[in-house]
Amino acid sequence: MIPELGHVALIIAFVLAIGLAVVPMWGAARRDVAAMNMAPSLAVGVTVFVAVAFALLAASFLQDDFSVAVVAANSNSLLPPIFKFSALWGNHEGSLLLWVLILSGWMAAVATFSRGLPLVMVARVLSVMGMVAVGFLAFSLLTSNPFERLLPNTPLDGNDLNPLLQDPGLIIHPPLLYMGYVGLSVPFAFAIAALMGGRLDASWARWSRPWTNVAWGFLSLGIMLGSWWAYYELGWGGWWFWDPVENASFMPWLMGTALVHSLAATEKRGVFRSWTVLLAIFAFSLSLLGTFLVRSGVLTSVHAFAADPERGLFILIFLALVVGGSLLLYALRAPSVASRVNYSGVSRESLLMINNLVFTVSTIVVLLGTLFPLIMDAFSLGKYSVGPPYFNAVFVPLMALVMPFMAVGPLSRWREDTTRRWLHELLVPGLGVLVVAIVLAFLGSDDFNLWIAFAVLLSGWVALGVVKDLWRRIATGVDGGLTWRRLTPSFIGMTLAHLGFAAVVLGAVVVTQENEERDLRMAVGDVETLGAYRFELMSLGQQAGPNYLADQAVFEVRLDQELIAVLVPEKRRYFASGQIMTEAAIDARLWRDLYIALGEPIGEQAWAVRLQYKPMVRWLWLGALMIGLGALVTAFDRRYRSQRSNVTAAQSGVAAVAG
Amino acid sequence: MKIALRVLIRAAICGQLWLAPVVLAVIETYEFSSPDLELRYHQLSQELRCPKCQNQNIADSNAPIARDLRVVLYEQLEQGATDDEILAFMVARYGEFVRYRPGVDRNTVLLWAAPGLLLMLGAVGLLFHFRQRPSARSTDLTEAEQAEITRLLGEPRD
Amino acid sequence: MRAKRFIPLVAFAVLAGLLFRGLSIDPTELPAARLGQPFPDFAQPELNSGRQISVSALSELPALVNVWATWCYSCRVEHPYLLALAEQGVPIYGLNYKDEPVKAREWLAQLGDPYQLNVVDKEGSVGLDLGVYGAPETYVVDAAGHIAHRHVGVLDEAVFQRDFIRWFPAAASPVVAVGSEGEQ
Secondary structure, three states, X not given: OHHHHHHHHHHHHHHHHHHXXXXXXXXXXXXXHHHHXXXXXXXXXXXXXXXXXXXXXXXXXXXXXXXEHHHHHHOOOOOOHHHHHHHHHOOHHHHXXXXXXXXXXHHHHHHHHOOOOOHHHHHHHHHHHHHHHHHHHHHHHHHOOOOOEOOOOOOOOOOOOOHHHOOHHHHHHXXXXXXXXXXXXXXXXXXXXXXXXXXXXXHXXXXXXXXXXXXXXXXXXXXXXXXXXXXXXXXXXXXOOOOHHHHHHHHHHHHHHHXXXXXXXXXXHOOOHHHHHHHHHHHHHHHHHHHHHHHHOOOOOOXXXXXXXXXXXXXXXXXXXXXXXXXXXXXXXXXXXXXXXXXXXXXXXXHHHHHHHHHHHHHHHHHHHHHHHHHHHHOOOOOOOOOHHHHHHHHHHHHHHHHHHHHHHHHOOOOOOOHHHHHHHHHHHHHHHHHHHHHHHHHHOOOOOHXXXXXXXXXXXXXXXXXXXXHHHHOOOHHHOOOOOOOOHHHHHHHHXXXXXXXXHHHHHHHHHHOEEEEEEEEOOOEEEEOOEEEEEEEEEEEEOOOEEEEEEEEEEEEOOEEEEEEOOEEEEEOOOOOEEEEOEEEEOOOEEEEEEEEEEEOOOEEEEEEEEEEOOHHHHHHHHHHHHHHHXXXXXXXXHOHHHHHHHHHOOOOOOOO | OOOOOXXXXXXXXXXXXXXXXXXXXXXXXXXXXXXXXHHHHHHHHHHEEOOOOOOOEOOOOOOHHHHHHHHXXXXXXXXXXXXXXXXXXXXXXXXXXXXXXXXXXXXXXXXXXXXXXXXXXXXXXXXXXXXXXXXXXXXXXXXXXXXXXXXXXXXXXX | OOHHHHHHHHHHHHHHHHHHXXXXXXXXXXXXXXXXXXXXXXXXXXXXXXXXXXXHXXXXXXXXXXXXXXXXXXXXXXXXXXXXXXXXXXXXXXXXXXXXXHHHHHHHHHXXXXXXXXXXXXXXXXXXXXXXXXXXEEEEEOOOOEEEEEEEOOOOHHHHHHHHHHHOOOOOOXXXXXXXXXXX
């Protein structure tokens, strides 16, 4: 009964979404206030019924209702309850429902927080999001019904959740990632609404900017969690693989990065308007494209969902309608007159342009690399592979290119600045960083490492620019004292995100360059060293988990005779599927990780063991965390909260009050 | 590194993560005659794609063919083959497909040139943009127009 | 000026067309790298006689070269169809890939022997030279001794009629065999 109720709830949500897609849009065209006023209620209605459907599917999982096909295929009675719950989105059908749930959640949020916006705008924005919801609800109902039953051949127990996904990281990684992915539909909807209304002004940028930052922040956090999960769960200590599915989430992030910066210029200066609209369309389009790539099977990937050309065709048609329609609208309605605000080549605007250029090129390059095998195949030009060596070779220089400008950006002035002032601000700190980079590179390892010197130089440069800017703001209080007044949330967020980016770059380069790794045969009592660390295998044993049996090895790690960690890597055998999983043991510190993974037993008493020393690997995720949190913090800026009271002012574009 | 015992552990996923991966470890013992060969072994095994277990390089894959290719790689390195010779050997048998770093040929030249070309295109575009646009110093707007814009947009503080 | 605004739309249309094409392509399918080249030479024992043979032993051309092993379940599925093909007069050479010759001989004694002869490739070196990455695989060697086609997975009636018939026009529909995908 529960699955049927869930199915009905999903159908009701679908009908309401159709209403949302049609009625307010019609109302906006006819200036029918009653029709437009229905938008928020319809949006909340869709959310409620999708939430009901989601809760009922969750109930089916938690109650082990193996008559439901997805439950039977992805859960098991032995599974701990929390994983029964997260098993919901460990498969195509359930994850699609999560997609729709999060989309409707964003709709409800827009409906709630945009009461002060012009009615026409709200109606159009929610209606556009309703159209997206119609597409995904139809996709779910027509091709991927999560409530499908296995009757009368109900299995006695389920197939179990893939052991790789039985992990806390996988409980929160997909929801966060989808928050970002789907959240980009909000700036998209604002862009489309603005194009329809023919009003691409500063107020439009003001309205969509906090939503964009928040969505982009979630996307950053989601990607970070995915990378972290891969690091500790896959057992070989890698943190980024340039797999097509990773690229699918990375492309919207890159485009989103350009959008976040371009929106800043549009909001503050009213420039780049049609470019910003285009970026908003692209960012969400890349989300949709990612969904297509992951679920259609056109690319081989480690973690694609079950490939199904029919589903692929459905998403492709949907993609064509949404993206094609948006770009057509853009072609017809984008402002034909270039914005009349002037700025010089030496200004914050031009620096933001460089950011946009680099991140747009990066996006295109990642897209090209991801699709290249498909392009060659489609034209029968042979089978090619494009993997990490290519992406690293092209991506690293692109990032290195943007960093010199990152330090200048926050310090620079809008409209017109001078290189002399930039030099004055940054010359001394720049030289300081240069010296530090060279010294550190010599100290860090026996021989000079150019890569690390370069990374320290660039990251230090960015960090110094940020710190200098911070200081400038604090130190301009009256009477030469300090003031915190100018540290607005949007400034703090930007500072955090830029420092985070520097940390990610530094961590990535250091761990890639200085990673140490030994693969060894070890028996109880054996001692091996890795750098300055001594690893002793103390004992071997077995430990039963709720749904697996684990072989464990206990290691003591010493540094200068002092015991610094006891590490217990495991090799688990899961009962339901019989799958074997490596569970690495990690001693994580700010400056280095020690990483032990078990291979296979060699003979009676020994195991193959991989020991790894990974310096500064934490900086990757700490940095990404700072980027994500920084983006979220900006949304608390007062000028966004005062949207409601400021509407009239914002409409005439005079609302640029807070720094 | 004369007679270094080299045990390779490969926790590997073959197949699709959401479906039915086999997470196993493959152990091999290689004795490299020099650390340089060992380094090249690692680099090459990570740049060669497994033809069977197509999501992985041959270093991480536990497919039998990946094991065979690792043996071939090891033997060829010990026999003094250059990287190019080894890659040519692999490509002759399994096609360009096995190279995760596509070689530059008629088909891939655009792939490799794309980042540079796009950047140049963008840079030229930006240059033209600044050429067209009158700079802030030599504004061709009348004072009244300028005032109007200032009024409309407000003067941002930074 | 207006036309410029259509660039994104056009670019997207191209991309969508590409993706549509992609839906009907199997990304995992690999064509043989050796296509059009002479069958690589080898020096291996023959399975039944034990005598050393080389590529010149593949004398009756065009022919099929079938890569098989006793550990390969799909090969068992495929076997009856190979017998039927042999009966139709299609010459089939076997490449016994990474297998135990004793077991292989038992298999042929038990299930019937469709092969003209069998190359013993215990180490998989012939397979490597051919670009084999699993079993079963079936190659067409044309009249000139060149590799003309490769099929990965079980060879059955449908596949044979679709991809192989042009080299063996004399082989009229033999039997209907049921097949599944390859393994290893």
